Amino acid sequence: MTPAQRRWIFLVAGAGLVAFYLWGLTGLPGFGNYPGPYGTAILRVAVAQTQATGVVSAVNFDYRGFDTVGEEFILFTAAAGMAVVLRHLRGERDRSALDEAAGRDVPATSGAVRMVALLFTGPAVVMGWWLASHAQASPSGGFQGGVVLATGFVLVYLAGEFLVFKRFSPVDLTDVVEAVGAAGFVATGLTAVFLGMPYLKDFLPLGQYPGAVSSSGTIALISFFVGLEVAAAFILIVGELLDQTLLVRHREA
Amino acid sequence: MSVASVHTPYTVPLAMMDVLQVTVLLLVAAAATGVVLTRQPARQVVVLSVYGVLLAVLFLVFQAPDVTLSELTIGAVVLPIILLLTLAKVRKREE
Secondary structure, eight states, rough: HHHHHHHHHHHHHHHHHHHHHHHHHHHHHHTTTTHHHHHHHHHHHHHHHHSSHHHHIIIIIIIIIIHHHHHHHHHHHHHHHHHHHHHHTTOOOOOOOOGTTTTTTOOOOOOOHHHHHHHHHHHHHHHHHHHOOOOEEEEOOOHHHHHHHHHHHHHHHTOOOHHHHHHHHHHHHHHHHHHHHHHHHHHHHHHHHHHHHHHOOOOSSSOOTOOOTTTTTTHHHHHHHHHHHHHHHHHHHHHHHHHHHHHHHHHHH | OOOGGOTTTTTOOOOHHHHHHHHHHHHHHHHHHHHHHHOOHHHHHHHHHHHHHHHHHHHHHHOHHHHHHHHHHHHIIIIIHHHHHHHHHHHHHHO
């Protein structure tokens, strides 16, 4: 096929795509107009039904909790798959790199980077924990909180301390925490079944004050488990990748 | 009850909100074009991170603070880290 023919095929296909796209756009509801009844209904009843003022979390962890279990396991499977693909194979050996040989200077992380990374490590961990534990009260939740928590660990690495990063988050422990987080979510749902209720039905006392940290029953509990799972999954993923980068360096030294 | 009829001490005039939304939309479009036009992978990751921050601002302006938090952590932090680590590995192999 000549380049000219190829260009023609692209132009025809592109024009078709644009036509379909524009046709689709004309069928969309007007900007800012939400035509579905579901959102309006949820907004009216959510706070009274769940005692959670973080209505997005109420939707995620209660009204459509079953969908969220599925999403949870997408991340779980991705992290597990990564651990499998990047595992140390029999042929791969960790050899000391040249820059680890005695008497050699290793280029140090710059003072500014270390300083900033260390400054932000504490706030990142506190912020992550706060987000994961306030899903029922404000815009936050286990997912966001978990990722921010994991960021705290990555900052430790940025401060130039791979060994400290590894000591803080040994792979075995991270694996277990991730599994506990994922299993906790499922177990919360199953507990409701054992109590004779539908799967993931909120079976805990809802609390008296909407938006209090102790309110909303299983929404807060599930957010906590999701936070554990997500933080561990991301620490695992970044840890595996760092391991790989260092491993390759070892092999080629 | 429409969103426009709710008035709190923090309510921003609608016209100002429109201007803000259009501005951020244009910035996101510019940043996205910037990501595509950056040819050098390591630099592209940095531009992608900036794009992630702008997208987070976009979600905030469109009143979706939950999604803002997710986009901020994933788009501006985790995705660039994973890409940079992958680049480091690939580059090591090429050398």
